[in-house]
Amino acid sequence: MKAVLGIALGVLTAIGGFLDIGDLVTNAVVGARFGLSLTWVVVVGVIGICVFAQMSGRVAAVSGRATFEIIRERLGPRLALANLGASFLINLLTLAAEIGGVAISMQLLTGAERLLWAPLAAIAVWLVVWAVKFSVMENVTGLLGLTLVVFVVAVVLLKPDWSMLATETVPTVPKGETGGTYWYYAIALFGAALTPYEVFFFSSGAVEEHWSSKDLAQSRANVLIGFPLGGVLSVAIAAGAAIVLLPKTIDVTSLSQAVLPVSTAGGTIAVAVLLVGFVAATFGAALETTLSSGYTLAQFMGWSWGKFRRPAEASRFHITMILALLFGLGVLATGVDPVQLTEFSVVFSAIALPLTYLPVLIVANDPEYMGDKVNGRLTNAVGMVYLVIILVASVAAIPLMIVTGAGQ
């Protein structure tokens, strides 16, 4: 019974913690412009994150060591540095976007200016990272994030023509859009679903919670049930935007616009529930990206790391996180729009993805670390298909960004 409850809690937190500012913004933008014609990318992205997270979770659980430690040992410091550079920079960009997301969510909740909320959000993130137990932190934000199910409820309450909605999922470039923008946003959606920090957080979390080979079933359940259900929330965001915003030719450029489908369907109560979800999703992701900054650098450098250690025993790990938070605040202090920052960060995530994905794929196939728990044939076949998709997305992202003026 305890095991079942543990799996249920893990799955629920995986669903609630699936969405971050990147998913909230990108799905709303895409739904308002392309309807549901890019739903297939969410499906491809969700399968990809399942493959990626399942491999890195298994590496951590079987070896008892975090991904970056093994990558450095297995591939050598020079190539691991390339991996670290890409991951760390994207992580910093994402962290800034997430803190901006918390600030916007608080502005939506209170009406007070977002720039006032940003430093408070960063301090709150630091306090939680410093003082709150890993499992408490993960479960509270994940469970509160479940309130984003209101997006699904809103779509049902909007009473769409379901058969027409289903036909809209056929991949086509809508009228008024170009093939370039369609593929640019396909890459953005893919990058939003496959953000590297999620994987590093997931695998480092496995070490934080002292997972072993015995916990592989729970890890699999969290990933294979939780993430696809989280993907349903992504599709619901796009569907709401396609039903309410697309007919009015509203292009989503701010998070306040993403609220309108929910307010149309469910009024102020639904909006209040949604805003709790926004705060939980962005704050949870801010915690994860902050921790991921510490994890990646500390694991690469061989420093003592982890929330399971007292801060004094992992001082460099904690200092890295404080510096990352200050960097995020510095980026936001320039006045950059967090939504635009998010749009760029998801595309850059896609660009950097091969550098984070390939090493994990190699390590997951190494019997020296994995013993008999190396990738099976099916995982490897899917893993190789995704390696190709990730490479194509990575190579095409910057040319498409320039040709389309970042999706204009």
Added chain:
Amino acid sequence: MLRVSQGRAVLLLRRVLLTVASAATVAVLAACSSGASSTLAQSVGQAVSAAQTARTALEQQEDGRLTTGVASTGFADMLTEAEDAESAALGAAPATAEERRTRSSVVAALHATTLAIADAQDAAARAPGSPAPRSALHRLARVLHRLTPLQHRLGSGR
């Protein structure tokens, strides 16, 4: 299948790095500029979106479906959006007399949009039951009536 030696893994990752770096370099070198018509079309599209958002938000606030925080944030965001569209249109450099005429009418319509959204923002802040929101909604409708033909004429600019 993927049991590769450290040397091969290094080579593989180096190739990935090279490919990504080459694509990035080529793309960064490929300069991209858009003409005045495209800028104007995008500005009009931006203004339509901002005006429609403000109208929807004001209607929903009047119906008691939107919280004050979301409404005030939405109006502030849309005002910035309309101002950005206006600045972009003012910055467009028309090459022909026809483009100059188009720019004048676009800039005038965008300025009217900015004022209409500011009006909606003020109206939303007034006490419930005030006639201001109804008047602001009419003004937004008039602005949209003015922007729509321009949008049809200029296209999406995408």
